[in-house]
Structures are given as C-alpha cells and as structure tokens.
Amino acid sequence: MFMTTTVLKNLLTKYATRLYPFTKKETFKDVKGELKIEMEKCILCGVCQLRCPSQCIAVSKQEKTWQVDPFACVYCGICVDACPVKCLFQERLYRAPLAEKDMVLYVQEEKAPAAR
Amino acid sequence: MARTVLPFGPQHPVLPEPLHLTLTIEDEIVKEAIPKLGYVHRGLEKLAEIRDHTQMIQIVERVCGICSTLHAMCYCQGIEALMGVEIPPRARFLRVVWAEMHRMHSHLLWLGLFADAFGFESLFMQFWRIRERIMDLQEATSGNRVIVSVNLVGGVKRDIDAETARWILDTLKIVEKETLQLKSTIMDDFTVKSRTVGKGVLTKEKAYELGAAGPTLRASGIVQDMRQTGYAAYSELDFSPVVETDGDCYARTVCRFNEIFQAIDLIRQAFAKLPAGELAVKAKGLPNGEVVSRVEQPRGEVLYYLKGNGKKFLDRLRIRTPTFANIPPLLDMLPGCDLADVPVLILTIDPCISCTER
C-alpha cells in the first residue's frame, strides 16, 4: 500500500541517472585532471622530478625536453606546487583512456634572437 | 559428528577485499577459524627508506582508499610533534571538516555493503546514492573524489571559502534528510533484526582484553574514542562518543548509523567556529626522535610509530591499523555461529584488508 506511491512517484519524475554519453557532468573547479606544461616558461630546473613521489617526470637539460609518464602519475599535484616559475598546471578534465601505454614528451624550441 | 574444513575467501561476493579464513565446521556450526593474510601486501612501510619525509605523505594516503586523509593527518601530526611545529587554527578546523566527511562516506559505504551481505540490494543502492553527494563535496573541495590529498606538514593545502561552505551545509541538509528516511528500513525491519540481533556477541570484558578498536569496541559498552584526546580542533568542539551496550551485530550497525549524524553535527560546528588566518606554516629542519601518533579513523584507532634520526629519510615508519586490531575479536566471535552468519559477522568489524596488510 505504500509501494503504490513510490511506484507512481518514480514513474512521473524525471530520470534519476544522467544520460551519459549524451549529457556529461560538468567537473568542479580545481579538479586535479590531466597534467600539462607551458613549455616556454620552463627553466628545466628539475625540481618537479625531485619532488615527484612516483618518479614519473624526466627532465633533460641538454636536450631541452620534459617528459611525463601519464600512467605512472598519481595526479597528486606536488609538482604543480613545487614549480618555481609556475609553468605546470592541471586541466579540469581527466585524461582520456588510451589503448596502449605511451610517454608524453614536450620539447622546448630555440628562442628566436631578440629583434634589435 | 564429522568435521569439515571449509575455505572462506579470498574471493567472496560479500568481501570488499581479499581475506582467507579456514573454517572448521561441524553440522553447520563453526568450531574454529584460522585467518590467512597476504593477498594485498605491498610493502609500503619499506618505502620510507627511499622517499623523504614530505614525499611519504603521498604514499601514506594510498594505504587505504576509504580513510586516506586520516592516514595523512596522523602522519603529519607525528612529524609536526617531532619537529615542534604548531599549525595555525584555521588548518586545524579544516582538517576536522575533511576527516568528518571521510567518516560519513565510509559509514555510508559500509551500510550499503552490509545490506548487500544479507541480500538487500536495493537498500545497498540507496545508501550509495546518498554517498555520491559526499563524493561530490570531496571533489569540489580538494580536487579528488577518493584520495583527498590536502594535508601538508604544517597545515593544509587548500582553502574552503564562505560560498563553498554554504553549499556544503546545504548538501549536508539533504544528506541528513535522505539518511533519516532510510533509518526505519535498516533499524526496524523484521528481516534485518532476525539476522543481526543476538549474533556475534562480544562482551565488554572480552572486547577490552582482546584489543578491539572503533565501533566494535564502542558497541560493547566501552566509552573510548580517540577524538576525546583533542587532536586537530576536537578539543574546541562539543561531542560525546556514540556507545551501545549489547555487543551484537545490531548494536554495531546502530553505532555506525548514529555516527553519521554526529559527523554532520561536527561539520556544522566546525564551520560555525572557523577562524580566519593562514593555511600552513613552513616547517624547517628534519625529524629526529621517536613519536607515537594516534587518530580516530572510521574503523577505529590507528597508531603511527615514527622514528627519525636527523637525516632526509625516516628510519622507521610503523602503522597499526584498526582492522589489524579487530581480527582477534573476530576469531573469538566466529566459533558457535551458523555457517550462514559468517559473512555478516565478518562485515560487522568493517574489514579493510588493504589497511591491514599495507
């Protein structure tokens, strides 16, 4: 007898679940998503490599590269806080799933000589 | 009567994590139980020798997913006591907020699993639906749903501003209303009561002597809660431990259910008294000495023994989690019960085996 009210209520209200993938949930601000770097600002100091608890960052000063292993990274945000020039940031969206494991490599281009 | 030896676990639909018990049964009554651990042993304590003491916060958080912030809080408390660092008052109150959020989501998870243990799957879904709101709160305030990584040696990393605080309090009102709707379903239902009342009784003396912790201890009548020692901001908040006297499975369920409302009340008090100020203090130097630090996790009392010798790496990090302390009382409760009651009894101590075998 009190099932009827519950059944009627469930039939007449809208969906309790989200119709994914047609509607996606908007993530909150400051969510710790994918890790990216603004390579022009990077000074290749290597502090992020030292502080990383899962040791997934590899910085090379000679070749001017910054490499991260997105599958070893635990997205804790320690490198973002430790960077002295604040060139690391985390996106609002999580990393998309991939079919095979791969490293992400950023190369710093040669700066153009300053115009006279 | 012939005795049969049955293996229970490590894979079992009712267990969230692998635990093996060798049960000796005679005519469907359990006579003896021998545990076997080691299915999720990761050796995390040894990592303290190759990661410095600030990187260890990230490792320690990942010992358990359900009580992650409380592990980090206990570790930071110990290091702060060794280095003589006093954290600012705003950080202390914010730590209380995240700790109580963890307690709520852990108890709601447990209530759902418990309902699933005797086949009540729709109640399991209802409890987890309420729990999703708490996961949203955790994601909005700290950036992660599960591993809430906000503790630093010397304070907290993130702030909660006034607008977010108002949203949190509104969400908690909805959580409270929805949980109260489910109260009579779990506490007054005839089927639930016939499967939990009188089963797995742990008397007061046995609970104290066997070293039980958390709701397992408090449901047997002993008033002991680590929050009474006043770490973080609990000395300035008004609360009293939730205690039941019967000591059976039903008392443990009631104890955990009432702790949800106590947690909501504590968060409201913390937001009312939140002082302004800075979030963290810079901690200089390296830890030297030995310290024992304790905190109340959702499952009970956790103990950290930290030993530093002035170098970058800690000498020894020892963690004793509450489920480790609750396994001897479980082995005492099992003899004498029916075979069909074994899953329900194992779940009432709230087993978190990944904590036990870090």
Added chain:
Amino acid sequence: MKDYALVITEDNTAEIATDKVISQIRVLKDEGFRFVTMSSADLGESVCVVYHMDKDLELVNLKVDVPKGKTIPSIASVFSCAFLVENEIKEHFGVDFDGLPLDFQGMLYNDEEVQRTPFCKIGITRI
C-alpha cells in the same frame, strides 16, 4: 603536546630486559591497561621492540632491546591478541618469540620463496 602525538621520552617509556617482559606486562594488565600494539626498529646489532599500552587514552611504552639471534618470550599467554603482531615482527625482523600459539612460520605476508627478512640490513635468513 597532548596524548594524541606522544614523543617518546623517559617519562612515558621504560627500558626493561627480556626476561622481565612477561611480569611487567602482567602488572600493567592488572592495573587495567589495554594492549594496543608492538613496534620494532632495526638498530644494527639488535632489534628494539616497543610495547604500547593504553589506559583511558594515556599511552605507556616499554622498550626491549633484543640482540639478533636471541629469543624473547611471547606475551600471548597474557594477551592472546598479541599473536598476530608477533608473527609480523618475526617475519619482518627475524625476532624469535618463545611460545607463540599460532605460528605462521614467517609466511603471514610473504610467500615461501622470500627467504630473507625484509627490514633488517644485516638480517637472518630462514632455513
């Protein structure tokens, strides 16, 4: 600092010899203390085993120095719940406990193929 984070000093820790362990623990149990846990650390030549006892939220510690290769009596006769943590210390540090009721033979966490105690730098291998 209050009792939630207790720095180990002389006022809350007592250093005792291995043969006095059981009698001291029994005295503490009669006074109403609860067994919390045991911790251990590697000191090079010996292993230091610390017993933590609690009464009304106040901690008391007992420290025992066990030279490597010697045995220490097990307190499972006084507190039966101690067998689990003694098995763990035996497996990780190689400390031999006398009179352990349920002995996992060093296979509580690790498999049979792990032959050395993981935590000691100069350890004891299992035969």
